[in-house]
Amino acid sequence: MQKLLVNDILTVKDSPVHGKGLFSSIDFSSGQTITAIEGDIIDADECVRRESEGNVYIFWKEDDIYIDVSNHSIIKFINHSCNYNCDVEEDEKGNLILIAIKDIQAGEELTIDYGYDEIYESCTCDGCTNKTIFKSN
Numbered sequence: 001m002q003k004l005l006v007n008d009i010l011t012v013k014d015s016p017v018h019g020k021g022l023f024s025s026i027d028f029s030s031g032q033t034i035t036a037i038e039g040d041i042i043d044a045d046e047c048v049r050r051e052s053e054g055n056v057y058i059f060w061k062e063d064d065i066y067i068d069v070s071n072h073s074i075i076k077f078i079n080h081s082c083n084y085n086c087d088v089e090e091d092e093k094g095n096l097i098l099i100a101i102k103d104i105q106a107g108e109e110l111t112i113d114y115g116y117d118e119i120y121e122s123c124t125c126d127g128c129t130n131k132t133i134f135k136s137n
């Protein structure tokens, strides 16, 4: 597989889940911070406008505050899995961060729960249980 973008700890390459994915280059322990999530800080109206243009790289932060990472961070390559190993939290300064919620080995793909219904309907993660739930409805 070809490596596309690299920093010290993260690599972007072809993913078995979907398109490109974000992979760890080092081990992380559960609870460890992996990277800050930085981007354009926008409000809900601007979020809707950008999403209508096909931007799918916007994180919700709080209330009326969203972060568009499309031009800023390789975090945008993180895929959804129902069996995710990362979560998005706020640090003590109020910045969004990606943290490990499981022990992660070097070379593993990093995933989060995107958290919206459409993703579960078309989810292709390994042993997906959420998709089964939707299918039986």
Ligand SMILES: [Zn+2]
Residues within 6 Å of the ligand: 081, 082, 083, 120, 123, 124, 125, 126, 127, 128, 129, 130, 131
């Ligand atoms: Zn799934």
